[in-house]
Amino acid sequence: MILEPTDDQKAFQLRVSMFAAQRIGPAAARIDEHAVFPRALVTEAAALGLMGVTIPTAFGGAGRDYVSYALAIEALARASAVIAVIAAVNNSLVAEPLAEFGTEAQKQAWLRRLATGESLGAFALSEEHAGSDAANQQTVARLDDRGYLLNGRKVWVANAEAADVAIVFAATPPASRGRGIGAFLVPMDASGLSRAMTADSLGVRGLGCMDLELTDVRVDADALLGGPADGFKVAMWALDGGRVAIAAQALGVGAAALDEAIAYAKQHEQFGQPIANYQAIQWMLADSATELDAARMLMLKAADARGRRARPTLEAAMAKLSASEAAHRAADRAMQILASRGYRRGSVVERLFRDVRATEIYQGTSEVQRMVIAEHILG
């Protein structure tokens, strides 16, 4: 049994790490401070294949395996959690379901553009009363002789500020919960679709999160990804991959926090010696390193499973739960070790501390991951 990425996967991660350190890292504080969507850096990342890592080369993707993808997201997140999640949304939540469920015509229209970064995708599932209860869709898609008319409101749609296309989930018809939901490919410039920035956010600032208002948005029947009742399946399939990517994102942020804490503990002195000499500090660092490594094993296991079979639901939930909580604790300990220097607004640890928190919320809260895991183990 080999619990190590292959040399090829490591080499790919190293290339992404170098790009992230040289190009993304220096911009991370500015992206956070001004909450600017980093479109130019996304284009640069796309040139390395990072907007369609597992998408076949025939459609402009990098054609790589899922472990390589997860390692790339982790490497991006070490430099900027925002770029990592922008890429994760485009890859796992838009390009991958399009490659899996899309018709040839849908793939020709959007997949190459998404995989090459020419276009950017968004995933519009959440609503005011359809967060954890995602099946409770109040957005409605009504079929008539010219296709579908979409009406409703989506909230917290990452990438929305810069996206060219969104997968919009809507009830077809309403009140049939998970069984009657469609997934629609909707161009963001469709008539009747408007976007509004309704909330500033604590972390992952610059993610371009917006609400979408859909008022009589007209789409052809062939905008459906899968059948009219396949949308919930599409969403859950996409989230299985997305949760692996969020686990990787959390690990990148957690590793960055641990790096900051180690560097500081070695150089900062109190009582005449580096604080790294004190066991209280050593134990915090040891706990973070151990917990992050344990979570990385679960993340790699889930990524490997995703590459071999479609629905690694249990593995993905375990990976996301353990990585997001381990990374949260690592950022918290880094804050404790840097103390007032970490707590200062604008410090790296302060940004990591804010960024990591979202990984326990989006793509299913920690409570939802525990529900998924419990459902599997209880049978």
Ligand SMILES: Cc1cc2nc3c(=O)[nH]c(=O)nc-3n(C[C@H](O)[C@H](O)[C@H](O)COP(=O)(O)OP(=O)(O)OC[C@H]3O[C@@H](n4cnc5c(N)ncnc54)[C@H](O)[C@@H]3O)c2cc1C
């Ligand atoms: C930065 C950010 C980016 C996002 N990006 C996207 C995106 O791109 N696309 C998208 O569709 N959505 C996105 N979301 C929305 C995200 O997926 C939801 O916030 C998340 O699913 C939780 O839903 P909610 O916020 O409505 O909380 P709620 O579902 O209202 O939950 C509130 C609390 O109740 C708990 N809870 C709910 N039900 C249960 C239960 N049965 N048992 C126990 N506890 C329960 C939850 O765990 C939570 O603690 C984003 C959110 C954020 C913060």
